[in-house]
Each structure stands twice: as C-alpha cells, then as structure tokens.
Amino acid sequence: MTDGKRERLIREMQHIVGEQAVLHRYEDLVAYECDGYTVRNGLPSLVVLPKNTREVAAIVKYLHEHRIPFLPRGAGTGLSGGAIATNREVIISLVRMNKLLHVDYANRRAIVQPGYVNLKLSNHVAPKSYYYAPDPSSQAACTIGGNVGENAGGAHCLKYGVTTNHVLGLELVLPNGDIVRLGGLPDTPGYDLTGILTGSEGTMGIVTEITVRLLKKPQGVKTVLALFDRVEDASVTVSEIVASGIFPAALEMMDKTAIEGVESGNYPVGYPKDLEAVLLIEVDGIEEGLQEQIGRIVEICVKNRCREVKQALTQEERARWWANRKTAFGAMGTISPDYLVQDGVIPRSTLPEVLKRIGEISRKYRLRIANVFHAGDGNLHPLILFDSNKPGETERAVAAGSEVLKVCADVGGSITGEHGVGLEKMDDMRFIFTEEEIASQIRIRNVFNPYNLCNPDKIFPKPARCAEMKKLAAVAAEEDRAV
Amino acid sequence: MNETGNKTVQTAACSDLSLKKSGYLWDDAPDPHKYSQCVHCGMCLEACPTYEETGLEPHSPRGRVYLIKSVAEGKMELNEMFKDPIFTCLDCRACETACPSGVQVGALVEEARGQLFKADPPKGMQALLHKLFLHHLFPYPRRMQLLGTLLRWYRKSGLEKWAERLGLLRLLPKHLHDMEKALPALTVPPVLRSHPEHLEAFGEKRAKVALLTGCVMDILFSDVNEATVNVLRRNGCDVWIPKGQTCCGALHVHAGDRDMAKKLARQNIDTFLSEDIDAIIVNAAGCGSALKEYKELLQNDPEYRGKAEQFSRKLKDVSEFLFELGVVQPKGSVPITVTYHDACHLAHAQGIRNAPRQLLREIPGLHIVELPSADRCCGSAGIYNLTHPEMAGQLLERKMQDIPSECDAVAMGNPGCILQFRAGVLQHKRPLRIVHTVQLLNWSYENEEKGERYD
Numbered sequence: 001m002t003d004g005k006r007e008r009l010i011r012e013m014q015h016i017v018g019e020q021a022v023l024h025r026y027e028d029l030v031a032y033e034c035d036g037y038t039v040r041n042g043l044p045s046l047v048v049l050p051k052n053t054r055e056v057a058a059i060v061k062y063l064h065e066h067r068i069p070f071l072p073r074g075a076g077t078g079l080s081g082g083a084i085a086t087n088r089e090v091i092i093s094l095v096r097m098n099k100l101l102h103v104d105y106a107n108r109r110a111i112v113q114p115g116y117v118n119l120k121l122s123n124h125v126a127p128k129s130y131y132y133a134p135d136p137s138s139q140a141a142c143t144i145g146g147n148v149g150e151n152a153g154g155a156h157c158l159k160y161g162v163t164t165n166h167v168l169g170l171e172l173v174l175p176n177g178d179i180v181r182l183g184g185l186p187d188t189p190g191y192d193l194t195g196i197l198t199g200s201e202g203t204m205g206i207v208t209e210i211t212v213r214l215l216k217k218p219q220g221v222k223t224v225l226a227l228f229d230r231v232e233d234a235s236v237t238v239s240e241i242v243a244s245g246i247f248p249a250a251l252e253m254m255d256k257t258a259i260e261g262v263e264s265g266n267y268p269v270g271y272p273k274d275l276e277a278v279l280l281i282e283v284d285g286i287e288e289g290l291q292e293q294i295g296r297i298v299e300i301c302v303k304n305r306c307r308e309v310k311q312a313l314t315q316e317e318r319a320r321w322w323a324n325r326k327t328a329f330g331a332m333g334t335i336s337p338d339y340l341v342q343d344g345v346i347p348r349s350t351l352p353e354v355l356k357r358i359g360e361i362s363r364k365y366r367l368r369i370a371n372v373f374h375a376g377d378g379n380l381h382p383l384i385l386f387d388s389n390k391p392g393e394t395e396r397a398v399a400a401g402s403e404v405l406k407v408c409a410d411v412g413g414s415i416t417g418e419h420g421v422g423l424e425k426m427d428d429m430r431f432i433f434t435e436e437e438i439a440s441q442i443r444i445r446n447v448f449n450p451y452n453l454c455n456p457d458k459i460f461p462k463p464a465r466c467a468e469m470k471k472l473a474a475v476a477a478e479e480d481r482a483v
Numbered sequence: 484m485n486e487t488g489n490k491t492v493q494t495a496a497c498s499d500l501s502l503k504k505s506g507y508l509w510d511d512a513p514d515p516h517k518y519s520q521c522v523h524c525g526m527c528l529e530a531c532p533t534y535e536e537t538g539l540e541p542h543s544p545r546g547r548v549y550l551i552k553s554v555a556e557g558k559m560e561l562n563e564m565f566k567d568p569i570f571t572c573l574d575c576r577a578c579e580t581a582c583p584s585g586v587q588v589g590a591l592v593e594e595a596r597g598q599l600f601k602a603d604p605p606k607g608m609q610a611l612l613h614k615l616f617l618h619h620l621f622p623y624p625r626r627m628q629l630l631g632t633l634l635r636w637y638r639k640s641g642l643e644k645w646a647e648r649l650g651l652l653r654l655l656p657k658h659l660h661d662m663e664k665a666l667p668a669l670t671v672p673p674v675l676r677s678h679p680e681h682l683e684a685f686g687e688k689r690a691k692v693a694l695l696t697g698c699v700m701d702i703l704f705s706d707v708n709e710a711t712v713n714v715l716r717r718n719g720c721d722v723w724i725p726k727g728q729t730c731c732g733a734l735h736v737h738a739g740d741r742d743m744a745k746k747l748a749r750q751n752i753d754t755f756l757s758e759d760i761d762a763i764i765v766n767a768a769g770c771g772s773a774l775k776e777y778k779e780l781l782q783n784d785p786e787y788r789g790k791a792e793q794f795s796r797k798l799k800d801v802s803e804f805l806f807e808l809g810v811v812q813p814k815g816s817v818p819i820t821v822t823y824h825d826a827c828h829l830a831h832a833q834g835i836r837n838a839p840r841q842l843l844r845e846i847p848g849l850h851i852v853e854l855p856s857a858d859r860c861c862g863s864a865g866i867y868n869l870t871h872p873e874m875a876g877q878l879l880e881r882k883m884q885d886i887p888s889e890c891d892a893v894a895m896g897n898p899g900c901i902l903q904f905r906a907g908v909l910q911h912k913r914p915l916r917i918v919h920t921v922q923l924l925n926w927s928y929e930n931e932e933k934g935e936r937y938d
Contacts, residue, residue: 023539027564030553031546038523049538076540077525095538115538117529140581141528266585330524330583337519389519 001045001068001088009068009090013048016058021096023047032091035073036138037081039340039394040423044085049093053171053179053208056092060206061177063090064453071455072206074115074146077138079329079341080422082150082201087456092206094145100124101209108214109168114145114207121212130214133160136418137326148207151199153418155250155325156282158376160215162418164198171209172197175454184211196444201420202455204448220287221249222294223312225321226279226301227271231255234277235351237304238375241281242348244300246293251376252280252325255355257335258370258383265331267323275307279375280325328372329383336368336385340397343419344408348378357407358382365400367393379417380408406431421459429461506554506561509601511741511783513551513594521548521586530581532860532878533571541568544578544588551595561602569595571871573864573878574737576772576831580858589832590779593736600739617740621698621730622747628673631702635669658872665906666703673701674708675724682712682722689719689808690761695751695774697767698730700898707898710925711766711801717928718811727754731765733773736780737865748777749787752794763794766801766921768829768897769865774798775833800829802896802920806838815930816848817923819891819916823851824882824904825858826897839896839920846927854893855885863903875903883907892916894923 001009013022023029024046033041045068050056063070070090073083085091098115105128110121118139122131135154136142142152148170153162160166169184183194197204228234234253241248254262259271259278271278279301283293294311301309312318332339346354355371358380362369370383382404386397401424405415409431416425429438438460445460446452507513527544528534534543541550547568553559569592576589605613620626637643655663671677675696692715696708715722728751732744751774755763765771775798777791784791799807823843829835836858843851862868862878882904886893893904893915904917 025564027550027559027562028541030559031540031543031549033549034523036524047540075525075528077528093538093540098538138525141525265583266580267583327526327583330522330526333520333522333524333584333586337522339522 005066006045009062009066010046012062013046013059013090016062017048017050017055021049021051023049032073032076032085032093035076035078035081035083037079037084037422037424038338038388039398040081040084040086042084042086043088044091045088047091047093049096051096053173056094056097056173056206056208057177057179059090059092060173060175064176064451067451067453069453069456072114072145072149072202074143074149075117075138075141077142078146078150078422079343079419080150080416080424082420082422082455082458084423086423089455094143094206097145097208098143103214105130105214108216109211110214111209111211112144113209114148115143116145118142118144118147125214126217129217131217132166132212133215134163134166137329139326144210144212145207148198148210149200149202150420151418153374153379155252155322155374157418158251158374159247159249159284164195166213167194167198167210168213169211170194170197170207172205172207174205175449175451179208199420200445201422201459203445203458205454218249218284218286220290221282221284221318222290223280223282223318223321224294224297224301224309225269225312226281226306226309227275228277228279228304228306229275230305231277231355232352233304233306234279235355235375237279237301237306238351239348240300240304241297242376244296246283246296248281248297248376249284250280250282251374253371253373253375254278254280254325254328255371257368257385258328258372261331261335261370261383262324262328264334265324265327267320267327267331269321269324280321325372329381332370332383332385337387337389338385338394338397339370340384340386340401341419342380342382342384342401342404343416344380344382344405344413345415345417346378346380346408346411346413348375350411350413351375351378354380354407354411358404361400361403361407365396367397367400369400374417377417378413402428423458426459426461429459504557506557506559507598508561509598511594511597513555513591513598515555517587517591518548518552518555520584521545521552522584523549524583526583527578527581527588530577532573532575532577532862533874536874536877542571544582544586547572548586548588548591551591554595554598561598563603565595566599566603569599571874573827573860573862573867575827575860575864577827577858577860580831590776593739593741596737596739597741598739600741613738613740617735617738618743621734622743624673624675624698624701624729627698627702628676631669631673634666634702638666638669656872658868658876661906661910662868662902664909665902667905669703669705671705671709673705674712675701675726675728677705678712678724680724680726682716682724684719684721685716687719688721691721691723691759692762692764692804693723693725693755693758693760695728695731695755695763695765695770696724697765697770697898699902700767700770704898704901704919707766707919707922710919710922711764714805714921714924714928715764715801718805718808723758723760725754725758727757729754731770731773732780733769734865736773741780745780745784748780748791752777752787752790755797756790756794760797762799762804763797764799764801764804766896766919768800768826768833769899771798771800772828772832800833800835800838800896802829802839802842803833803835805924806841810842810845810924813846813924813927813931815927815933817846817927817930818848818850820850820852820889821892821894821918821923822854822887822890823857823920824854824861824893824895824900826895826900827858827860827864829896830858839894842920842924843894846923849923849927852887852890854887861900861903861907863897863899865899868903879903879907883911883913886913886915890915892918892923894918894920896920
C-alpha cells in the first residue's frame, strides 16, 4: 500500500468510527501481531474498533471498494492463528460491540453483539436458572463472535454440542459491505446458511449480531475425579463409560505432564506428583438417577485399577476442579516458555494407540508433549512444549504437531475439533481432503467472498489457492474492464 | 542512588535474543523469566479494568507483557508510545489472580517503568512535583507530619471555607477538588509522633510486633493507626513503633523511581531488623505489598538480598496477622450493615481475601453483605486517581453503583481506597461510612468496655 493510499485509508476510517477508534502507529499495532497462536505473527496495517453494525458495514464497504484485505478479531484467544494479519490486513476488532441486546426467556434465546464475552451470558441468565451451553476453556475471556467464527466447543460439548448447535440466527456484514440476516428460527427452509457461516473462520463476512439458544440449567450435577497409575487404564475407562450407556455431560482427561503444568499453575487441585492420568467426569440432568450413574462410573473406574476416585462434595470443590482443568493451557507457561496446542479428533476406541504414537512423536522430536483432552468425544489437545528462543525448536514443534494430526487422520479422525484450521493447519487439510474437495470448498467461500479480501490465506492450503487466485484475478480483471 | 546514570547494557536480559539489541539500557530491566511465562492465552483480559474500559489490546495485561517483551527483543523503543500503556496500568494485579501460569505482570510493569523513568525522566512541573513529594516529603516522617499539621490548620481555621467561598478551590481541576473535599477531619495526631516507641500488650503477652505507620495512613487516617495499635495490644501484642522508619517506597516503585525506592527499602530493613520481633505489621495494603516485594526490588543487591527476604517473611498485613494469631473474640455490639471491598494490593497482590472477612464475622451484631465484583479496582491505585482522573473516575462510578443500598458502611484495608471511596460517597451524596477493617474490630472492643455487649 502506498503512503498516500494508507493516509486516505486512515482518514476514511477515522471519519467512520472516530479518531479514538483507529490505531495506526506502529507501537499501537505491535500487540495485535498474534492471537492465542504465537508461532506466527503479522503486523496489521490498522486496527479499527467499530461500535455498531452500521460502522462495520461502512468500514467493509470502503475496504471492498479499495480492494484492501481485512479480518475480524474478537478477544484474540483463538488457537489456530485465525486473527493473525499475515497480509497486512486491516483488523476489525469487535470488542467494543460487547452488548447483550435482548434476552427472551419465553423463547429461550438471547441476542448478543459479537464482542460479548461467552461467560457473561451464562452469568447474566444464571439467576433465572438458564445458561449458554458452549463452554470453551477460555470462556471467561473469549467472545461469542469469535466462538461463531471458530465453531468453538468446550468440555460440555460431549452432551450438548458445539457452537453451531446453539446459534439460531446471525446478522452479517458481507465482504462487500452489505448487511444480511440469516436464520433466526429453530429451522428455516432452504439451505442452512447459519450453519455454513458458523465455523467459517471469518472468511465469509463479519458477524455483527448473534441469536443464541439458552438452556435451562440441569436440575442436578454430579462430578467425580478418578486418579490413575496408567494412562491405558484411564483410556479404557473412558471407552467403557461411554459404551455402558451413560451419557456424561463432560469426560475430561489429563496426563502426567499436563498435571505437572496445572499443579504448578495458579489453580492447583493437589494431585499426587506420581500420577499418570486423571479423569474428570460429570453427569447432569434430573436429580433422580444421577447418583446411580455415578455409582456405575465409580465401578468402571475401580474395575480399571484407578488409584482413587472421589466425588465433589461441595460446589466450591467442583469449581476448583474445573478451574484447574480450564486453565490447563495457560498453566503450561509455568513449565515451558511456549506451547503449540493441537486439536485432533479420533474415534474413542483408538485412544490408547494414538497416545502411544504421540509418545513416539515426542521422543522423535525431543519435545515434551502434555496431553489434555475432551476424552469423551475423542477430541485431543496435545500441548507441544518448546522454547522459541532455542534455534530450531519452533520448527520441530510445528513438524511434531503436523505429525500428530497425521496420526489422527490415519486412524479415521480429523485435524480439528473446535479450534479451527486458521493459519496453523492449512497444509494439514490435505490429510483429510483431496485437491478437488478443497477446491469445492473454496468455491463455496467465493460465493460470499469473491475477492478473497475477508481473512485471506486462511483455512485452505496454498497451491490450490494459487490456481484459484489466478482464476479470480482473471474474473476481477474482467469485472474491472466491465466497469 | 549509586545506579543513577550508570548506563550499562544488561546482558542477562538479551543474551538469548542475540540478534537484536534490547531496548532496555539500565540495570533491573524486566526479567525475561517473568515475561516468558506468558503464553498469550488471554485469560487475563476480562480481569483488567483498563482493558474493560478501552477494549484495546495494548491496554490489557497480555498486551502490556507483549510490549515489554517487544522492547527487550528490540522491536520497540523506550518511547512515549510505550510509556502510555505502561503508565495507564493501575498496577492492581487483578490479572495475576486470573493468570493460569502466575505471570508477575505487576513486577514486569514496575520494572518497565524503572527503565522509562531513566530513559525519559519527568520534566518541568512534573519533575518538580516528583522531587517535592517523592524525594523531599514522603521519605521524611517529620515533614509529612508538618504537612498534616498545616492541613489540619487549614481545615480548622476556617481557611478552607474561605477558599471555598472565594471560589479558589474551583481553580483546581475537578478531580483534585473532589479529593480535597474527601479529606478527613484529621482529629487524631499522627501515631508515629504521638505514641511512645514501645507499648505493652494488654493482658497476657502473645507476640512482639513492629508497626509500620505509613505516610498517608498516619497523616490522613491516624485514627486507623490508633485503632490498629489498640487492637494489636488487646490481642496480646507488645507493639514497637520504630522512630527510624520511613516511607515504604511503593509510590516510587509505581512511578519508576526505583533508586529512591531501594534507598528507602534499605533504611526500613535496617530499622525493623534491629530488634527481635515476631512480625512487622502494616495496615495499608499498598505498602504491605511493596514491603513484601522488597526481596524483588533488592534482588540484585548482594548485601541486602538476604536481609530483604528475612524482612519480607516477617511482614504481615494486620488482618492476616490477627487471623493467623487467632483474634481475641470481641464482645461489643456494632449493629450496622457493612460490605467489604477487596483492596487490589490485598486481594490480588497478597492473596488476602478470607482473613478480613473472617475478622468481620467475629464482630457481634455486624451484618455483612457481599459487594458484587468486590475485587475490581476502585480507581485509587496509589496516585493513579491524580494522574489518570478520567479512568479512575469511571472505575469509581462503577464501584459506587455496586454498593448495596442497605449498607451503612464499607470496610477495606487500604488508605488510597478509603480516600477514593470518600470522594465517591460525597459525589453521590450517600450516607456511607468508609472504614478500615480494624476500626470495626476496635469499635467492638471499645463498646465491650462501655458495656454495650451484644450477648
């Protein structure tokens, strides 16, 4: 971008959102270089902070007309680099659009702006015994707009589903600046466009309003912790619990290295140091029958040689166990300067085998790997620990991560469960899709985002994109001639 | 101040980042071990009052740590644009409670301020005020007491009323005017001057403690210090109030003037360690946290490092100490409704949340209601309310909205917060008493003596 063009861009943005809501000096932009994924970074050309849909539309319209790339950003807690400006994009930060617009208890739904923080919604409706089900570990900080972008999951998605199962409707600014509304009712005729948008990682437009489902809080919740001396025993326990017909609300697992991390962090539970694995299991629903389910779970744990199994006796105890689990990623900072978290999904029955192979990858790349996972639905989060200051370690970590995903794909799984593809796993898409399949997906994206200005160079691997880009450039040139 | 102007390149900070030159040019730079602990997860964002108000990443804890690291990596310089986010931080440490891996954001920000202070020292009027208050007033208890006497005279002589009538006070910026009005009546002389150096326990002796009287606390709220002395003696403590003590240096650390802070720290360490005591008691959370962090401040001082550790180990907030000692059950009734505000430097910096609440529960007749978001900063933050009135005002406004309507009083453990709350209740014309936790305890003991027993 030429200096003159940039100056005009800054002036125009200031005109739309006001001077205080445009960051353009180098020092003000540095902190926006990366999100929760720190392996890559990129300086945005500007950061703009709109307050309403009208402002978002005006910003996007200008950028579209001038063919300037842009991307939306929420709290920047994403773990696949979806909000990193690798092409000097304009970052449209939605954190000032953080209002809860409407709560409709009768129809069990709420309307929020994209910058509204996930946990705030549950806290707001808690006095009436409602909650918003998707609970990513970062829920105290991440925004619902970001959750829609990534189709975020969370510990309780095992029973309640991921974000897409809870989004009823969207207001969206298309990449050309038009404002459209999608969905809004539990089921709308025609294609499920809300479904396509949810998880599109900011490549199909910028969501400016979200209608979400509210759930009534379950009557009862019971939580147990089971401590194991062998990871294999814990894995088998997971499979047996699910096979027994019990439907847990959450079924979480951490291995020895992960336990070391959380215990050195700010929210320790006090796990024994020599423990190999821990399971955090929760059942909820109608009070009657819950204790019986817990009884059966305890039986299965004992049968599989668990060292100890205990039930949370108070709400505080349960909260402490969950705080420990939910801060697991961040707590890795106590045992390693950097980490790379993977997000593979595997059939539950392959868990012991996959864990073994992750162990081999760890040895091969000489990097420690801590395993934290939503074991119940086979969603693994191997945390590859490394030090970016040591030459070559970052590259080794990235390679190890990719190899872990290859293993997941090979056993019939997938490369991402809830964190999105972003920048991180673009090339790994080839583990599960053919070039043709990828090209078809790009064609769908192009219906919304024909000039690839809205979060470009994310999700899909490069070479395929190159061919696409050539075709698009030809189309664009033709259009320009027509004008 | 032997380090002033001593421009040595800190090799420790940039040894593993050999390619680019660190922007930190002086000793005591932000510690790489502290910032490398941050994995950029963002769990701190919503805990940060300045991020909540602005939504700006550079004004969040994660953003600040990233910028501090960027200067060390040579990506940024120690300039005005770095200074803004670093000095807009309240140093409230709420992020440290939220952080999964315990990144010491407060210490990092303070270290960065130390570098900024040397790179770009205060100039003009700012320099004059800095020198006057932080070098020529606060370090000298006698001068502070004289200032207190002048203030008292100003209030009592009717001069204040004349100043008000003549509209002189309106010449002050609004936030200073509000603070002036919030100043207390100053009825009790400073404890450091008025009390003998050694006082004996009432009844059976359980411990010997030293009391740090504090600067603001002893001048503006010496009644709190008096209550503290009484409560300690009633709990079987011999109380030593060393005359040789000085300002804790917290305000200096906040301002980045670490050389002066170290000088004060060494004086306090020498003074307080000169007698054999069980604990050093402080009733101001801001001072307490700075005193507990002497070991950090003096980590590069081979002569004082060990002594600082010993000093910090003995340091206890008054509520922490009484709770651990086992408070003597107060029997006098204090039949009011109170809520408790967590001072940042008590809850977040020192992790003390339960002890003051437990002490309040011991008081007969006292009805306690919880304050929503009790541990969100009130905006006082040392002298932040003077340097950043707009942000401080927004935070105070939210705090005032949060105080339940049925309250008669709000209790807390820090003089800065007390002053800030006083300004808030005056602005909102709410009939609330703003008290220190030990004052409520002391009232209960006093009422017990007067025979106003609850049982």
